[in-house]
Amino acid sequence: MSEKICVAVLYGGYSAEREISLKSGKVVFDHLPSDTFDKYLVDVRTDGLFVQTLQGEVPAVLSPFGFRTEDAEYTFDVAFIAIHGTPGEDGIVQGMLDMLRVPYTTGGVLPMALTFSKAECNAYLAKMGFMVPKGIYTTEAVDPQKVGEELGFPVFVKPAKSGSSVGVSKVTTPDDLPKAIEVARQIDKLILIEQMVKGIEVSCGVTSVFGEVRALEITEIVPAGEFFDYNAKYSGKSQEITPARIRPEAAEYIKRTVEEVYKLLNLSGLCRIDFIVPDRSDPVLIEINTVPGLSEQSILPRQAAYLGIGLPELFSACIFNALKRQA
Ligand SMILES: Nc1ncnc2c1ncn2[C@@H]1O[C@H](COP(=O)(O)OP(=O)(O)O)[C@@H](O)[C@H]1O
Ligand SMILES: [Mg+2]
Numbered sequence: 001m002s003e004k005i006c007v008a009v010l011y012g013g014y015s016a017e018r019e020i021s022l023k024s025g026k027v028v029f030d031h032l033p034s035d036t037f038d039k040y041l042v043d044v045r046t047d048g049l050f051v052q053t054l055q056g057e058v059p060a061v062l063s064p065f066g067f068r069t070e071d072a073e074y075t076f077d078v079a080f081i082a083i084h085g086t087p088g089e090d091g092i093v094q095g096m097l098d099m100l101r102v103p104y105t106t107g108g109v110l111p112m113a114l115t116f117s118k119a120e121c122n123a124y125l126a127k128m129g130f131m132v133p134k135g136i137y138t139t140e141a142v143d144p145q146k147v148g149e150e151l152g153f154p155v156f157v158k159p160a161k162s163g164s165s166v167g168v169s170k171v172t173t174p175d176d177l178p179k180a181i182e183v184a185r186q187i188d189k190l191i192l193i194e195q196m197v198k199g200i201e202v203s204c205g206v207t208s209v210f211g212e213v214r215a216l217e218i219t220e221i222v223p224a225g226e227f228f229d230y231n232a233k234y235s236g237k238s239q240e241i242t243p244a245r246i247r248p249e250a251a252e253y254i255k256r257t258v259e260e261v262y263k264l265l266n267l268s269g270l271c272r273i274d275f276i277v278p279d280r281s282d283p284v285l286i287e288i289n290t291v292p293g294l295s296e297q298s299i300l301p302r303q304a305a306y307l308g309i310g311l312p313e314l315f316s317a318c319i320f321n322a323l324k325r326q327a
Contacts, residue, residue, distance in 0.1 A: 015085030
């Protein structure tokens with residue numbers, strides 16, 4: 001057997017973000033240095049986990065976690081989780097790997113499950129003193145009039161659990177609220193109706209894979225459309241500017257906040273936290289991404305590049321950190 005570390009790059013998954021995850025996983029696979037790692041892409045689908053080998057796809061074996069070919073057995077030492085959305089970003093794969101005693105590159109079951117549901121996560125962050133948008137979290141029908149009185153229009157309507165802006169709408173009049181709620185409900189029974197925060201949208205990477213918990217850089221997002229919706233995210237038309245052109249106090253506040261939140265929630269690996277920076281008040285936290293996009297063009301890899309950290313170094317550090325956490 002080789003002395004290299006055997007890595008399963010888990011990718012795919014079964015949410016609307018599957019296609020993006022297939023890209024992220026491939027980028028991780030391509031950039032993990034072959035002299036240190038024996039690496040395999042593992043497609044996680046509703047019909048099972050499948051390892052991509054040179055001989056084609058073979059089902060993963062769970063105990064010990066690995067796979068078999070005609071002439072050999074392979075055991076994974078560690079899993080790199082590159083699945084956006086369920087089951088990689090919500091604690092489900094983490095629970096499976098905990099049971100199999102395989103270390104992995106993200107936070108554990110609780111932080112992943114909590115950050116994946118924006119309603120519970122925001123309620124907890126607000127309780128701990130962080131600024132999140134004022135909102136209503138509900139599984140029931142809502143009276144548009146009341147929403148207007150409580151929050152004022154425009155509002156953002158979103159499913160509690162989703163990503164890539166799928167099911168998210170900006171609603172400017174009470175009449176349009178029921179339709180937006182129906183769209184969000186198709187993804188999750190629990191929905192958020194949030195006051196719109198006006199300002200500059202930014203995102204800040206944060207990680208502990210190099211030792212201490214450290215904010216990366218802040219990226220400003222100038223969406224192509226009304227807001228940073230699915231199209232704006234992947235059409236390549238939105239502008240992303242690193243570092244963001246925001247007040248130095250706001251930048252300081254964001255970097256301090258991402259580090260505090262990362263520690264408080266016991267996150268691990270690469271995370272990215274989104275904020276809106278109003279003209280005159282403190283930045284408001286919009287959401288936490290615990291498996292952010294990992295392609296070369298994605299925000300967090302570009303922040304790392306800005307700091308002189310390349311993808312091979314970044315992804316290798318994630319694996320060493322996962323192994324160290326387990327030891
Ligand atoms: N309260 C809000 N105020 C202003 N814009 C918002 C608000 N909530 C969401 N948005 C906009 O909608 C986008 C998607 O919302 P977000 O909560 O980040 O969902 P997702 O997890 O799908 O990315 C954000 O990037 C931002 O442009
Ligand atoms: Mg978002």
